[in-house]
Amino acid sequence: MNQRPGNHLFDAYFTARDMREVFCDQGRVQAMLDFEAALARAEARVGLIPASAVAPIQAACSAGLYDFAALGEAIATAGNSAIPLVKALGKQIAAQNAEAERYVHLGATSQDVMDSGLVLQLRGALALIESDLAQLGQTLATQAERYVATPLAGRTWLQHATPVTLGMKIAGWLGAVTRSRQRLAELKPRLLVLQFGGASGTLAALGEQAMPIAQALAEELQLTLPEQPWHTQRDRVVEFGAVLGLIAGSLGKLGRDVSLLMQTEAAEVFEPSAPGKGGSSTMPHKRNPVGAAVLIGAATRVPGLLSTLFSAMPQEHERSLGLWHAEWETLPEICCLVSGSLQQALLITQGLEVDAGRMAHNLDLTQGLVLAEAVSIVLAQRVGRDTAHHLLERCCKRAVAEQRHLRAVLGDEPQVTAELSAAELDHLLDPAHYLGQAQTWVERAVAEHSALTA
Secondary structure (H helix, E strand, C coil), X not given: CCCCCCCCCCHHXXXXXXXXXXXXXXXXXXXXXXXXXXXXXXXXXXXXXXXXXXXXXXHHCCHHHCCHHHHHHHHHHHCCCHHHHHHHHHHHHHCCCHHHHCCCCCCCCHHHHXXXXXXXXXXXXXXXXXXXXXXXXXXXXXXXXXXXXXXXXXXXXXXXXXXXXXXXXXXXXXXXXXXXXXXXXXHHHHHCECCCCCCCCCCHHHHHHHHHHHHHHHHHHCCECCCCCCCCCCHHHHHHHXXXXXXXXXXXXXXXXXXXXXXXXXXXXXXXXXXXCCCCCCCCCCCCCHHHHHHHHHHHHHHHHHHHHHHCCCCCCCCCCCHXXXXXXXXXXXXXXXXXXXXXXXXXXXXXXXXXXXXXXXXXXXXXXXXXXXXXXXXXXXXXXXXXXXHHHHHHHXXXXXXXXXXXXXXXXXXXXXXXXXXHHHHHCCHHHCCCCHHHHHHHHHHHHHHHHC
């Protein structure tokens, strides 16, 4: 079957379909045409152009009328996508109404079309990301509460530390999601603004009607009119990219944790299973963390793309050469990668498979050593900190050397049994009794999520 060359083989894995539709050729062109149609309506509202010109212009502002391949070829000569699109738009209108064609794109510049079109796309992208984050937050809140008291080994420097709970670990993921949702809500008024400045940002071509038209155009597009055009002030789009970078990194943390817990040696938490998911081409027994791979992959790729956005910020004068161009594919790609990461995060967390028995088994791999701190803290209150520390350190070394459980070694140590009863030792060496504020952290994380969602 003969198909048009493309680069979409990995889209279903790394990108959410809805997000790719926002940033596909159809989406890009339609967003720019939406700007042109809104400009005609705004200028007719103010009286700059005749009302009769609006309908023919709007009728031509449908992306399906245009040859994207031809536009792509023309961009190579024109230097941006707006120039050939406006020409094609003019021809389309002139074929139906030569008078209306005179009023197309009046007072605007190419970057107005492209940047405002981009903002319209970003509004769609933002809605998708916010929806997925809210859903992910709710899923994590539910799972955190479900496993609030399920102990597992805390791990520092990849070694067993003291016990934590799975709910507490999930609450950590939830907190990061909640903060990202807060950041998006805070930046939205700065991001969803009109770009409209004309040739050099002064709107001189529109004379005294410039500001009324600008306000009407913003209203038509349901965007805010900013304090001034931002052709070479790119902090708005870079801020959005930066927050997406934080989201990618936070999801990468989630993916890293899950993949480590899925390791054969741990085998405590698993991605949901499905026919054909996570298999190997040669090893029938494999169950690979294929969803976590997307989260980690996006967290690895997005920072490099984000560096391009930051590098492109010092743009020259009133219109940039090359730096603005560097943004065109970069920010959409970040949006697509984050969307794919969110989709996989939802699949992972909604169907998370937990082996609490394995967690308990792994907690005891060190034969009680992970609870040495619990004994030391109580003993220190009775014999002093240094004495307790050295005593527990000696007992731990004996437990390792003799391959015995720490409880047995402590039970044989007169200095310990003189201070702690058998019942006290049993209590102190039970992981369920040394979880500190794990439940509190879960409750607080869930409460913050709920407050944002309400």
